Amino acid sequence: MNINVRGKQMKITDALKDYVEKRVRKLEKYSDDFLDIQVMLSVEKERQKVEVTAPLNGFLLRGEEETDDMYSSIDLVVDKLERQMEKYRKRIGKKRIKSAKEEPSYILDDDEEIFDNNSIVKTKKFSAKLMSIDEAVMQMDLIGHNFFVFANADTEQINIVYRRKHGGYGLLEPEY
Known part of the structure; x- marks a missing residue:
């Protein structure tokens, strides 16, 4: 899984990047092979925003959360993506998803x-x-x-x- 973490109007510290990667890697339990996952962190006034896009098997999972704390925003967006994966898994069957490397x-x-x-x-x-x-x-x-x-x-x-x-x-x- 390749995770690309970028910052908009902020500098990404090593600790923050490590935390994002650790949390996003939780999605690996749902699929053998995600394509490149894009994570955008941004600060607007006092709001900490996280946007994640994760191409999988021709579909695009997307989550966005905004709170007063960047770490909380990261946790919430990963939780949202996990719920999306559960919903997706229920629709196609309870098996672990193997993604084809194709365009979303x-x-x-x-x-x-x-x-x-x-x-x-x-x-x-x-x-x-x-x-x-x-x-x-x-x-x-x-x-x-x-x-x-x-x-x-x-x-x-x-x-x-x-x-x-x-x-x-x-x-x-x-x-x-």
Whole structure:
């Protein structure tokens, strides 16, 4: 497992890097082979933020936590990723996950632009992987979002699955 720890507006001490690596390595019990795991530590005012992205078997696990203490943020984000792995494992079976070294279903870039009020304040680019609707729902649940954009394997068109307010899921299919 290759863990890349970076700091944004802060210096990463050896002790902090060692702690991150020790905690993130707990994910190894769920899979034989994670791809490169990216950890971004940042400080904004008095908030300590940790973002982790971990590609696995064509899916992208992602966690983000923010507290007043960096070590607490690290603990919380690893706990969140472990819950995601448990959910993923329940969906595909109780076996230990062996990942294929392939591209994640989508890749988030840190392309961010600031605009005037009442405008788009953040832009993210991604590449959509062909997958079934069930796979898209599982990926959406794993990353903890309320929607997920993907290339539908049946139609080979871009679709969006989303979580409905009163339970269940919805699917948006564009008409051309």
